[in-house]
Amino acid sequence: MLGGSPAKHIARGSGTFHYANEATMTEKSSVAGQTLVGVGALLVGAVMAYGATFISSEAGYAGVGPNALPWLVSVVLMVCGAWLVWEARTGGYRELETPSGAERGDWHAVAWVIGGVVANASLITTLGFILSCALCFALAVRGLRMAEGKAGGGARRSLTDFVTGVAISAPVFWLFTKLLAINLPGLTASGWL
Amino acid sequence: MMDLWNQLMGGFATAATPINLLWAFLGCVIGTAIGVLPGLGPAVTVAMLLPITSQVEPTASMIFFAGIYYGAMYGGSTTSILLNTPGETGTMVTALEGFKMAKNGRAGAALATAAIGSFVAGTIATVLVTLFAPIVADFAVTLGPPEYFLLMLLAFTTVSAVLGKSTLRGMTSLFIGLALGLIGLDQITGQVRYTMGVPEFMDGIETVLVAVGLFAVGETLYTALYEGRSTQEVNKLSSVHMTRKEWKRSIPAWLRGTFIGFPFGTIPAGGSEIPTFLSYATERKLSDHKDEFGTTGAIEGVAGPEAANNAAVTATLVPLLTLGIPTSVTAAILLSALQNYGIQAGPQLFTTSSTLVWALIASLYIGNVMLLVLNLPLVGLWVKLLKIPKPQLYAGILIFATVGVYGMRQSAFDLYVMLALGLMGVAMRRFDFPTAPVVVGMILGPLAEAQMRNALSIGSGNWGVFVERPLSLGLLVVLAAVLALPRLWRWRTAASRK
Numbered sequence: 001m002l003g004g005s006p007a008k009h010i011a012r013g014s015g016t017f018h019y020a021n022e023a024t025m026t027e028k029s030s031v032a033g034q035t036l037v038g039v040g041a042l043l044v045g046a047v048m049a050y051g052a053t054f055i056s057s058e059a060g061y062a063g064v065g066p067n068a069l070p071w072l073v074s075v076v077l078m079v080c081g082a083w084l085v086w087e088a089r090t091g092g093y094r095e096l097e098t099p100s101g102a103e104r105g106d107w108h109a110v111a112w113v114i115g116g117v118v119a120n121a122s123l124i125t126t127l128g129f130i131l132s133c134a135l136c137f138a139l140a141v142r143g144l145r146m147a148e149g150k151a152g153g154g155a156r157r158s159l160t161d162f163v164t165g166v167a168i169s170a171p172v173f174w175l176f177t178k179l180l181a182i183n184l185p186g187l188t189a190s191g192w193l
Numbered sequence: 194m195m196d197l198w199n200q201l202m203g204g205f206a207t208a209a210t211p212i213n214l215l216w217a218f219l220g221c222v223i224g225t226a227i228g229v230l231p232g233l234g235p236a237v238t239v240a241m242l243l244p245i246t247s248q249v250e251p252t253a254s255m256i257f258f259a260g261i262y263y264g265a266m267y268g269g270s271t272t273s274i275l276l277n278t279p280g281e282t283g284t285m286v287t288a289l290e291g292f293k294m295a296k297n298g299r300a301g302a303a304l305a306t307a308a309i310g311s312f313v314a315g316t317i318a319t320v321l322v323t324l325f326a327p328i329v330a331d332f333a334v335t336l337g338p339p340e341y342f343l344l345m346l347l348a349f350t351t352v353s354a355v356l357g358k359s360t361l362r363g364m365t366s367l368f369i370g371l372a373l374g375l376i377g378l379d380q381i382t383g384q385v386r387y388t389m390g391v392p393e394f395m396d397g398i399e400t401v402l403v404a405v406g407l408f409a410v411g412e413t414l415y416t417a418l419y420e421g422r423s424t425q426e427v428n429k430l431s432s433v434h435m436t437r438k439e440w441k442r443s444i445p446a447w448l449r450g451t452f453i454g455f456p457f458g459t460i461p462a463g464g465s466e467i468p469t470f471l472s473y474a475t476e477r478k479l480s481d482h483k484d485e486f487g488t489t490g491a492i493e494g495v496a497g498p499e500a501a502n503n504a505a506v507t508a509t510l511v512p513l514l515t516l517g518i519p520t521s522v523t524a525a526i527l528l529s530a531l532q533n534y535g536i537q538a539g540p541q542l543f544t545t546s547s548t549l550v551w552a553l554i555a556s557l558y559i560g561n562v563m564l565l566v567l568n569l570p571l572v573g574l575w576v577k578l579l580k581i582p583k584p585q586l587y588a589g590i591l592i593f594a595t596v597g598v599y600g601m602r603q604s605a606f607d608l609y610v611m612l613a614l615g616l617m618g619v620a621m622r623r624f625d626f627p628t629a630p631v632v633v634g635m636i637l638g639p640l641a642e643a644q645m646r647n648a649l650s651i652g653s654g655n656w657g658v659f660v661e662r663p664l665s666l667g668l669l670v671v672l673a674a675v676l677a678l679p680r681l682w683r684w685r686t687a688a689s690r691k
Contacts, residue, residue, distance in 0.1 A: 033623070033624065034624060037620060037624050040620075041365050041369070044369070044372065048372055048375075048387070051386075051387050051389075055384060055386055056382075056384055058382065059654070060382075060650065061649075061650040061653055061654065062646040062647070062649040062650040062654055063649055063653075063654025063655075064645075064646060064649055064654075065382070066379040066381070066382050066384045066386065068646075069371070069375065069638075069642045070375055070386060070387070073368050073371050073372050073375065074372075076364070076368045077365070077368050077369070077372065080361060080364055080365040080368065081365075083361055084361065084362075084365065087361070093359065093362070093624065093625065094358075094359055094361075095358035095359050096358075096359075096624075096625050097358065097625045099419070099622060099623050099624075099625065100419070100420065100423070101415070101418075101419030101420045101423060102418075102419045102420070102421070102422060102423075105418040105419055106417065106418055106419070106421055107418070109417045109418070109421060110414055110417040110418045112417075113413060113414060113417045113588075113591075114414070114612065116588075116591065117410070117591065117608065117611075117612045117615075118609075118612065120591075120595060120608060121605050121606075121608035121609050121612070122605070124595070124599065124605050124608070125605055129595075129596075129599075133591075133592045133595055136588075136591055136592065136595070137588045137589065137591065137592055138588075140413070140417075140584075140587070140588035140591050141584045141585060141588040143417050144413075144416065144417050144421070144583060144584035144587055144588060145584045146421075147416070147417045147418070147420075147421025147422075147584075148421045148422065148583070148584065149421065149422055164585065165588075165592070168589050168592055169592050172592065172593070172596055176244070176596060176600060180244075180245055180248050180249070181248050182244050182245065182247065182248060182600045183600070183603050184596070184599065184600060184603075185599075185603075
């Protein structure tokens, strides 16, 4: 099932295989990372299979019921996952395009951005759309600025960012709630904040 | 023929009402802007604006969305030429020659040939849509569930297995998309699937959530993680006009590009990547100025692919409107916009919603003119957008992402799901998984499943139903050919090299 043995590969000292003419492994896309992604697909497939056991197979005239596609999807995902793991362990994913950007991720910077989104998700109903989005904006800008190797900025900078955030989110809020009558949460019942 | 003319005129009457003209104009402006800006594409922009489908009437919003789709193609070429980072996959090839031309001080000519070429191709392609879509719709009425299922299978195959380098990674993406599409109620029996007790999952995962999570949030997180220190040079703008000689070199390239692009848009071949590359290769082969390709930049190399790109984008409307089958990510999202209105895209559309269809087609003619005006004399204005600093731009994208996701069904829970999908988007980009199959699989999956089960019901559970009907058998052969031919080809070229 896992494909034929590759036509040509050369053994390296470490015992892993490298393809002569194909993408070589770089730190950008490590064996560990690739394996993890494969395992992830495998796990999703397994969870889907578990879930599929709860779906009725009542088929009617069709001969296939609502559980047919779930089973197909889970099996294919598990096969794909296993195959990805196999590729990762035998020289890495085939025909891999080198991803753009830096070798290593700036996890410190991205944590600020993720924090912004999480803050927004948990505060939007209490703070209202405008303030919550402005907070998200300020946190995200800080993270993205740090990603560029600049300082995140002090209290003054953060306040400016927050005000910029309000300047973007307020018109958007009014446009959607007033003009298009789409429900977005506000802090007050006035409909303006 | 007369009938067609009358219907088209009726379409113009609807599209030219002040309010619809305003929507078209707004769409063109937003489309051009997001085309110019890196980080946002037409698919995610239309997805973010899907909440408006609950308030705006269908004709107006389809005109608006089509304007965005179109405008992004015009705007995307500006970024490719000046910045060398294509805003859109379809304008990737434009960057090859366009950026070189701009580097040598001919940015203006490159921008002019791109905009005028887009206009020429877009208009010719719209004429072709006007002529052929009704014919295809008439034919499509005769198709039954088995044929529809196989057509959708064909779309899945091309988008995941044929495009992109790795079939394995394409398949993985497609099945992740299908898995997302499974969440919610089963279309036929109404059975609940994979809701994990979360009430929000009962209605399924919204399209806007997946598109915004994967593309907008994923892009922002990826930028923070890996692209912070990447710098870009911006080429100088020169006056936007073409010399007599440049016109003479551009016109045949536009026409060739149009006729390469159009057929590719109508078949499920995954949008505009293949036709643009094909057009580029053709121009390179036919050109009398081969020395300019890859060195100083050849104008044919911009004119051809740009025309092919716009023709393909316009042509995607044929399968979308007549069969209900999307052949690109944006088309898939347009389909789900129609679904929000409870409108079934398919051959019936031309009879049940003929006002909408013809107004949409008429608005394409109008939109092309608007975009030519917006992009030629006003290009300097759009270039200013490139001055927005990256942190503010991407953080701002997060605000728009929130509007789209939260506005769709007022659920803060969806914002967490959006973040999770964003993280998945980062991993997919880092490990070179295509994202288009996820969206297409999610939107088309439930439809394909229903068609398959209906087809089997017709055959009383007998799978033979797919080979007994001549048309579905023919489609099966095409499907096999699409899967086998590229592999055979590769195998042959590999063998001949030895």
